[in-house]
Amino acid sequence: MTAVSVSELGKTYGPTRALDGVSLDVAPGELFCISGPDAAGKSTLLRILAGTLKPDSGTVTILGSDGINRPPILRYSIGYMPQRFAIYADLTAEENLEFYCAFYGLGREATHDRVENLLRLTHLERFRKFQAGNLSGGMKQKLVLACALVHEPELMILDEPTTGIDPLSRREFWGILTDYLAHGKTIIYSTVYLEEALRSNRIALMDSGTIKVCDTPEKLLARVRGRRFFVSTDAHGQAVAALSACPLVVSVQPLGSGVAFLVTDAHEALGAAAAALAATGITVQPEPAQPTLEDVLILAGKA
Numbered sequence: 324m325t326a327v328s329v330s331e332l333g334k335t336y337g338p339t340r341a342l343d344g345v346s347l348d349v350a351p352g353e354l355f356c357i358s359g360p361d362a363a364g365k366s367t368l369l370r371i372l373a374g375t376l377k378p379d380s381g382t383v384t385i386l387g388s389d390g391i392n393r394p395p396i397l398r399y400s401i402g403y404m405p406q407r408f409a410i411y412a413d414l415t416a417e418e419n420l421e422f423y424c425a426f427y428g429l430g431r432e433a434t435h436d437r438v439e440n441l442l443r444l445t446h447l448e449r450f451r452k453f454q455a456g457n458l459s460g461g462m463k464q465k466l467v468l469a470c471a472l473v474h475e476p477e478l479m480i481l482d483e484p485t486t487g488i489d490p491l492s493r494r495e496f497w498g499i500l501t502d503y504l505a506h507g508k509t510i511i512y513s514t515v516y517l518e519e520a521l522r523s524n525r526i527a528l529m530d531s532g533t534i535k536v537c538d539t540p541e542k543l544l545a546r547v548r549g550r551r552f553f554v555s556t557d558a559h560g561q562a563v564a565a566l567s568a569c570p571l572v573v574s575v576q577p578l579g580s581g582v583a584f585l586v587t588d589a590h591e592a593l594g595a596a597a598a599a600l601a602a603t604g605i606t607v608q609p610e611p612a613q614p615t616l617e618d619v620l621i622l623a624g625k626a
Contacts, residue, residue: 324351324387325348325349325350325351325384326349326350326351326352326353326385326386326477326478326509327347327348327349327372327383327384327385327386327390327478327509327511328347328348328349328382328383328384329345329346329347329348329368329372329381329382329383329384330346330381330382330383331344331345331346331380331381331382332344332345332346332368332371332378332380332381332382332383333345333378333379333380333381334364334367334371334376334378334379334532335379340531340532341364341367341532342364342367342368342371342378342381342532342533343364343531343532343533344381344533345364345368345381345529345532345533345534346381346534347527347534347537349509349511350509351507351509352504352507352508352509353509353510353524353525354500354504354510354512354522354523354524355509355510355511355512355523355524355525355526355527356511356512356513356514356519356520356522356523356525356526356527357369357511357512357513357526357527357529358513358514358515358517358520358526358527358528358529358616359515359528359529359530359535359620360515360530360620361515363529363530363531363532364529364531364532364533365482365483365513365529366406366482366483366513368529369403369480369481369482369511369513370405370482371383371390371391372385372390372480372511373401373403373405373480374390374393374397374398374401374403375403375405377391378391385397385400385401385478386400386477386478399427399474399476400476400477400478401476401477401478401479401480402471402472402474402476402478402479402480403471403479403480403481404467404468404471404479404480404481404482404484405482406482406483406486409467409470409471410455410463410466410467410470411455412454412455412456413454413455413456414454414455415451415452415453415454415455416442416447416450416451416452416453416455416458416462416466417438417442417451417452419455419466419470420437420438420441420442420466420469420470420473421434421438423470423473423474424437424438424473427473427474429473429474437473438473441469441472441473442469444469444499444502445465445466445468445469445495445499446465446495447462447465447466447469450462459489459492460487460488460489460492461488461489461491461492461493461495461496462492464484464485464488464492464496465492465495465496465499468481468484468496468499468500472503476508477508477509478508478509478510478511479500479503479508479509479510479511479512480510480511480512481500481510481511481512481513482512482513483512483513483514483515484496484512484514485497485514485516485519486514486515486516497522517615517616517617517620518615518616520540520616521540521616523540524539525537525538525539525540526538526539526540526543526616528543528616528619528620528623530620530623530624535620535623535624536619536620536623540616543616543619544614544615544616544619546619546622547585547614547615547618547619547622548614549589549611550585550586550587550588550589550614550618550622551583551584551585551586551611551612551613551614551615551618552583552584552585552586552593552596552609552610552611552612553578553581553582553583553584553609553610553611553612554581554582554584554600554605554607554608554609554610555580555581555607555610556580556581556582556600556605556607557580558603558604558605559577559581559582561603561604561605562575562577562581562582562600562603562605563575563577563582564603565599565600565602565603565605566582566584566596566599566600568599569592569595569596569599570595571586571587571588571591571592571595571596572584572585572586572587572592572595572596573585573586573587573621573622574618574621583612584596584609585618585621585622587622593609596609597609
């Protein structure tokens with residue numbers, strides 16, 4: 324059985340096709356990432372999975388139930404963390420957790436235990452009496468996550484959960500999610516940080532409302548291995564112009580001491596790129612560079 328199954332999902336906002344025939348399956352216990360550029364359709368897809376938005380077409384099955392006309396039981400099986408802080412700024416951290424416990428029908432004793440466990444898990448014990456509006460961005464995000472965990476859902480849906488928080492808070496945040504996964508739960512999250520997507524079991528790379536490619540991080544990177552190169556040069560402008568004019572070069576990016584570029588075929592394109600650079604007086608030979616998930620998305624769009 325799959326934890327989540329989506330088939331031919333479509334959603335339109337006026338003339339914009341936000342989702343265009345999206346299909347995917349997520350296994351129980353999987354850490355599944357949805358990544359891609361802004362306006363790719365990530366948030367729209369996650370909002371539909373969370374039940375806050377209806378699709379125009381397609382089907383959704385979540386934990387064996389209809390994910391569109393969902394039964395009440397799914398309310399207690401899903402935790403959702405939207406991009407904006409879903410907490411009450413004038414309540415303390417402790418009061419926010421107590422409110423969500425009441426919302427999900429926990430009794431007094433269960434609420435006390437759950438609040439204490441979550442404050443400890445998120446390292447917010449010292450800040451329990453602080454108003455949520457006065458917490459730092461990282462602490463707010465951890466509090467939002469704690470509120471989404473009060474009912475111990477089987478599935479967590481997180482929309483860009485670490486955007487804008489400091490590195491230490493980000494590390495602690497992922498520590499909380501790792502503990503959650505250890506209990507056999509399932510997580511679907513989105514991120515614009517392609518390097519953060521590498522934490523997942525599988526990644527679906529989206530662009531323009533469609534899933535361009537979906538696989539494990541290792542297999543995705545293997546698709547572009549040997550196609551990214553770097554040339555050391557101070558003549559960034561000339562290098563960028565020469566490489567951009569080369570038909571077999573699909574992406575050019577100035578980087579510090581040189582320029583990185585991506586080719587469609589290493590054997591044929593590398594010689595053409597080197598010749599184009601030499602014609603501008605740059606005779607340094609390009610060297611192989613570590614591929615990125617951005618490269619995967621770029622080449623998938625060219626396929």
